[in-house]
Amino acid sequence: MKQLIEKYNVSVPRYTSYPTMPFWKTEAFQDWETNVKNAPQKRLSLYIHLPYCESLCTFCACHKRITKNHSYEVPYIEAVLKEWKMYVEWMGERPLIEEIHLGGGTPTFFSPENLALLIKGILEWASLPDSYEFSFEGHPNNTTYEHLKVLYDLGFRRVSFGVQDYDPQVQKAIHRIQPFEAVEKVTLAARELGYTSISHDLVFGLPFQNLEGFTETVKKTLSLNPDRLSLYSYAHVPWIKGIGQRGYSEEDLPAGEQKRTLYEMARELYEANGYYEVGMDHFAKANDKMFQAYQEGTLNRNFMGYTTTNSPLLIGLGASAISDVWSAMAQNEKNVEEYLRMVNEGKIPVVKGHLQSEEDLQRRQIIHDIMCKFRAEWPDEFWNEELERQLEELRTDGILQYTPTSLEVTELGKAFIRNVCVVFDAYLRPGQALSKTFSKAI
Ligand SMILES: C[S@@+](CC[C@H](N)C(=O)[O-])C[C@H]1O[C@@H](n2cnc3c(N)ncnc32)[C@H](O)[C@@H]1O
Numbered sequence: 001m002k003q004l005i006e007k008y009n010v011s012v013p014r015y016t017s018y019p020t021m022p023f024w025k026t027e028a029f030q031d032w033e034t035n036v037k038n039a040p041q042k043r044l045s046l047y048i049h050l051p052y053c054e055s056l057c058t059f060c061a062c063h064k065r066i067t068k069n070h071s072y073e074v075p076y077i078e079a080v081l082k083e084w085k086m087y088v089e090w091m092g093e094r095p096l097i098e099e100i101h102l103g104g105g106t107p108t109f110f111s112p113e114n115l116a117l118l119i120k121g122i123l124e125w126a127s128l129p130d131s132y133e134f135s136f137e138g139h140p141n142n143t144t145y146e147h148l149k150v151l152y153d154l155g156f157r158r159v160s161f162g163v164q165d166y167d168p169q170v171q172k173a174i175h176r177i178q179p180f181e182a183v184e185k186v187t188l189a190a191r192e193l194g195y196t197s198i199s200h201d202l203v204f205g206l207p208f209q210n211l212e213g214f215t216e217t218v219k220k221t222l223s224l225n226p227d228r229l230s231l232y233s234y235a236h237v238p239w240i241k242g243i244g245q246r247g248y249s250e251e252d253l254p255a256g257e258q259k260r261t262l263y264e265m266a267r268e269l270y271e272a273n274g275y276y277e278v279g280m281d282h283f284a285k286a287n288d289k290m291f292q293a294y295q296e297g298t299l300n301r302n303f304m305g306y307t308t309t310n311s312p313l314l315i316g317l318g319a320s321a322i323s324d325v326w327s328a329m330a331q332n333e334k335n336v337e338e339y340l341r342m343v344n345e346g347k348i349p350v351v352k353g354h355l356q357s358e359e360d361l362q363r364r365q366i367i368h369d370i371m372c373k374f375r376a377e378w379p380d381e382f383w384n385e386e387l388e389r390q391l392e393e394l395r396t397d398g399i400l401q402y403t404p405t406s407l408e409v410t411e412l413g414k415a416f417i418r419n420v421c422v423v424f425d426a427y428l429r430p431g432q433a434l435s436k437t438f439s440k441a442i
């Protein structure tokens with residue numbers, strides 16, 4: 001295992017999209033409006049990015065804006081609603097919203113009243129099917145009973161809480177002091193209110209993390225019996241502008257096999273407690289929709305991560321949000337002030353994009369299947385000596401089995417799933433130096 005980790009712990013994408021964003025051809029991207037208008041169906045998932053956080057967690061790789069000034073809330077929500085209205089006008093009909101996800105930053109930075117204003121404003125221009133999924137990311141330190149209640153009343157049934165790690169030394173290093181009692185309180189309150197899928201985010205590979213402390217974190221997490229668990233590999237990407245990963249050095253990070261041991265321990269404890277690994281980083285109980293979707297082969301992956309809905313359109317609203325209409329993808333302006341300015345001038349704030357070629361779409365499907373099903377099939381014409389050479393190497397290392405038109409990842413190989421996807425990425429050449437583009441695979 002040690003040798004495999006050394007070999008495969010290289011910088012590779014996480015594949016929430018294909019092509020991955022550094023390879024988007026923005027120069028050839030135009031007319032986002034036509035792509036949205038031409039989308040055959042107006043069934044959609046809505047991702048709303050709420051970027052503010054009161055305090056900076058120094059490990060965080062999300063797009064966020066740190067402030068304690070809550071007067072930003074209303075102008076931001078007004079801008080998101082303006083952006084939404086522009087999309088609805090483009091679509092020319094009332095869209096059907098199958099999913100809303102509030103991500104961040106910290107959605108619970110916003111007051112319950114303002115979140116209600118946002119969701120009611122969105123729904124004023126849309127319809128809902130019989131079954132829909134509304135979810136949000138809650139920070140345990142500032143999610144109140146009112147947040148949970150107001151969002152529950154608006155139809156939210158899924159919530160994920162950022163836990164990361166309970167070890168005091170780790171919390172100090174990542175500048176996130178968050179007692180177990182805070183997580184316990186919000187988890188129990190959400191369950192009592194009737195949320196049917198409560199998830200906890202844990203991160204392995206954080207500064208000063210060790211096996212003993214992280215085992216405690218995993219056990220404490222299991223004691224609260226969440227329905228789903230995310231177990232993210234810490235992405236060390238300090239070169240990304242504005243992310244602000246600081247306050248510790250590379251030497252403080254568990255690396256290679258040491259980092260992998262943290263993951264293996266968590267996986268063993270999760271599985272012993274009735275959780276199943278579904279796709280990369282995610283575990284779910286047998287009664288959770290995510291496990292059911294995985295078993296039925298309907299699990300989906302997009303910019304929001306894994307989802308159980310399969311809407312043909314993903315519209316991202318808010319600064320830095322990403323949209324995907326299958327034939328094309330687009331990203332909004334990341335800078336919050338610039339985002340507000342563009343929307344207030346009546347412009348859809350898209351600044352980057354990529355039009356998918358036929359080949360892109362074929363490769364996207366293969367990578368999607370590897371990520372969501374741990375297996376994939378491809379057309380005969382993909383087969384060539386180079387593909388065979390790379391698959392044979394992965395097979396020899398025990399990571400997968402293959403035929404000239406299909407592959408299946410082994411149990412061992414699940415840990416190296418990003419390395420399997422890379423084989424089908426036409427934008428990456430074997431051996432290409434990507435250390436300042438993507439985080440490490442393990
Ligand atoms: C937007 S935050 C969740 C909501 C809220 N802001 C909070 O912190 O509780 C999204 C999640 O991404 C994960 N995350 C952030 N930075 C990461 C990094 N550098 N590597 C791996 N996971 C990270 C964390 O688990 C975090 O809970």
Ligand code: SF4
Pocket residue numbers: 052053055056057060061062064104105106139162
């Ligand atoms: S982890 Fe959450 S609260 Fe912390 S900075 Fe990132 S988005 Fe904000």
